[in-house]
Amino acid sequence: MEKVTGKGHRLLLMPLPFQGHITPLLHLGDILYSKGFSITIIHTSFNSPDPSTHPHFTFLPIHESLSESEASSIDSLHLVDLINVRIIQPLKECLDKLMRSKEETVSCFIADAVLHSTQSVCDGFKLRRLVLRTGGATSFVVFASIPLLRENGYFPIQESRLDEPVVELPPLKVKDLPWFETRDPELFYNLTSPIFDSLKASSGVIWNTFEELESSTISKFGQEFSIPIYPIGPFHKHHFPKPSSSFTIWTPDTSCISWLDTKEPKSVVYVSFGSIASITEAEFLELAWGLAHSNHPFLWVVRPGLVRGSEWLELLPDGFMESLGGRGCIVKWAPQEKVLGHEAIGAFWTHCGWNSTLESVCEGVPMICMPCFGDQKVNAKYVSDVWKVGVKLEGKVERIEIERVIKRIMSGDEGKEIRENVLNLKEKANLCLKEGGSSYNYLDALVNAM
Numbered sequence: 001m002e003k004v005t006g007k008g009h010r011l012l013l014m015p016l017p018f019q020g021h022i023t024p025l026l027h028l029g030d031i032l033y034s035k036g037f038s039i040t041i042i043h044t045s046f047n048s049p050d051p052s053t054h055p056h057f058t059f060l061p062i063h064e065s066l067s068e069s070e071a072s073s074i075d076s077l078h079l080v081d082l083i084n085v086r087i088i089q090p091l092k093e094c095l096d097k098l099m100r101s102k103e104e105t106v107s108c109f110i111a112d113a114v115l116h117s118t119q120s121v122c123d124g125f126k127l128r129r130l131v132l133r134t135g136g137a138t139s140f141v142v143f144a145s146i147p148l149l150r151e152n153g154y155f156p157i158q159e160s161r162l163d164e165p166v167v168e169l170p171p172l173k174v175k176d177l178p179w180f181e182t183r184d185p186e187l188f189y190n191l192t193s194p195i196f197d198s199l200k201a202s203s204g205v206i207w208n209t210f211e212e213l214e215s216s217t218i219s220k221f222g223q224e225f226s227i228p229i230y231p232i233g234p235f236h237k238h239h240f241p242k243p244s245s246s247f248t249i250w251t252p253d254t255s256c257i258s259w260l261d262t263k264e265p266k267s268v269v270y271v272s273f274g275s276i277a278s279i280t281e282a283e284f285l286e287l288a289w290g291l292a293h294s295n296h297p298f299l300w301v302v303r304p305g306l307v308r309g310s311e312w313l314e315l316l317p318d319g320f321m322e323s324l325g326g327r328g329c330i331v332k333w334a335p336q337e338k339v340l341g342h343e344a345i346g347a348f349w350t351h352c353g354w355n356s357t358l359e360s361v362c363e364g365v366p367m368i369c370m371p372c373f374g375d376q377k378v379n380a381k382y383v384s385d386v387w388k389v390g391v392k393l394e395g396k397v398e399r400i401e402i403e404r405v406i407k408r409i410m411s412g413d414e415g416k417e418i419r420e421n422v423l424n425l426k427e428k429a430n431l432c433l434k435e436g437g438s439s440y441n442y443l444d445a446l447v448n449a450m
């Protein structure tokens with residue numbers, strides 16, 4: 001029988017308010033709820049999650065006074081910085097009330113790794129803080145190495161050095177190093193230090209990854225940081241006795257599932273670049289023509305805001321979709337986990353956000369990688385060159401290259417080998433969650449520690 005250990009204990013979980021961070025945190029809440037803990041989600045009013053997807057959780061908004069218009073007027077690094085500052089006071093007030101409650105013991109606070117300012121707030125209440133890293137372990141180690149890499153001259157990244165190896169972090173090349181477009185590059189370097197300082201002061205790190213996927217990084221991390229580590233992923237594949245619906249900031253268009261039902265097995269290219277990445281108008285058109293010329297059916301998520309300077313599809317030539325005779329389907333937002341699990345999907349053209357990468361691995365779907373910023377470049381390198389479960393779309397986005405890459409992955413010996421590799425990893429992802437598997441055991445250790 002499943003052990004239920006957390007009864008009478010409440011856990012407080014706080015996400016960074018972005019899609020790719022909220023989803024895994026809610027999944028983690030589900031995992032810990034299934035172990036008997038009561039779950040409270042403390043969240044910002046900005047990009048707040050929908051409580052109705054998780055009626056068995058308590059949702060507590062804090063009022064950090066961050067408006068949509070303020071958030072959209074700054075880049076993501078400044079936004080993260082601002083959120084860290086603005087949450088301090090309302091979080092203190094919120095914890096003050098919660099910690100006085102006599103009904104339940106608050107066991108610990110689990111915060112997204114990026115919310116470094118929560119460490120000092122928790123210290124003020126003598127509340128243990130665990131860190132949730134929603135991205136991969138390898139990219140986390142790369143972020144931790146940024147001060148050293150800067151000292152060794154890799155930053156700022158120079159165009160002329162892109163193909164040079166990063167000797168400190170094989171097999172990465174300079175072009176695989178994380179970067180964010182920002183008007184103030186110093187902020188990039190300055191943000192990483194408090195994240196890792198607060199990590200060292202925490203009671204441990206929970207990872208949405210599994211040992212078999214990132215074993216060498218996980219052991220390297222263990223040697224460098226003397227805090228407990230809990231790689232218990234893939235979160236979304238754990239068994240939840242009380243199923244929740246997935247939370248997404250936008251409503252998924254489920255009509256694409258019946259469209260997929262009409263397609264042959266493994267014939268469709270699914271294209272999505274997650275919730276934040278954007279492309280230029282020229283890239284959008286190359287993508288559209290590349291997909292059209294590939295002769296494969298495609299399901300393409302064009303999120304409003306995906307194309308810089310454009311509302312939605314107005315750049316497509318008149319009659320473009322009609323000319324494909326039902327071979328293409330475009331939606332604003334897809335039920336991605338369901339899509340990737342659909343038998344019609346043959347490949348996933350992705351920006352290599354960590355959730356998308358893991359979801360693709362778990363469904364055994366080969367990837368075409370087009371990383372845009374941050375950790376996506378590290379993930380793409382591992383997908384293509386280490387796990388060999390995908391191919392990278394390199395250089396300028398051009399229709400001929402797109403057509404070529406789609407053919408490479410959908411057919412031929414290379415495509416076959418990639419498919420075998422990803423099915424192999426899928427099997428490992430399944431096994432690690434079973435009794436005695438690595439994530440199963442780490443979860444036991446985590447629950448005992450809490």
Ligand code: UDP
Nearest residue numbers: 020274275276301333334336353354355356
């Ligand atoms: N997603 C979705 N529908 C879409 C596109 C994305 O549900 O049409 C989900 C996807 O399943 C994943 C998350 O949004 O869980 C995106 O996270 P990821 O880390 O891949 O990228 P980010 O959005 O953080 O760049």
